[in-house]
Amino acid sequence: MDGAAARTPRRRALWWPAALAAAVALCLGVPALVASGTSASGSAAAAPASDSPEAGFARDMAAHHQQAIDMSFIVRDRTQDESVRLLAFDVINTQANQRGMMMGWLDQWGLTQSTAARPMAWMGHTYQAHDGSLMPGMATNTDLDKLRKLSGRDAEVFYLQLMIEHHKGGVAMAQGYVDRATNAVEKRLAQSMVNGQRAEIDLMTDMLQKRGAKPLS
Structure with a gap:
């Protein structure tokens, strides 16, 4: 060996x-984080309504995050490149942590984790869901099937391209909530997503360039 x-x-x-x-x-x-999720100033606050930006953002970003986690697990097994695997590991851990916070807030607010409302309706979005892509930036089922079949550099490039688009959609949604927020704790989380994912877009664009490739858009 x-x-x-x-x-x-x-x-x-x-x-x-x-x-x-x-x-x-x-x-x-x-x-502890959930306990502070219903309060903007440390005192008890009324739970948000089911159709509020607070509830809508928590539900939709949790679903958005789950796909990023899924894609990162896929690429982890399709390449041995250390930089891509480390990026995937960071996405898995960061977004699973954030998703747990948002699901916890919904539970504490006594709200369901899903509704019949269109995704991102709370921010006036009219995205047409198709082939498993529920919100802007989300990969389609066809994209995910393709990623599962690739390996090595091809898998790395396609993952980075898909994740850049995914982050662009995530940043737009998080900023949409920041602009509407009434919950200070949730607003801070959303702003951290904006900042963190913008930085990762720059990182992934550079990683693509090193592989002789470009973002999809």
């Missing part, structure tokens, strides 16, 4: 302890 082959199982094995640690931290940290 050569040195590279010996190192590969080790790299894969590192995913599970780290993921377990992140899950434990999420379980310990979310209750």
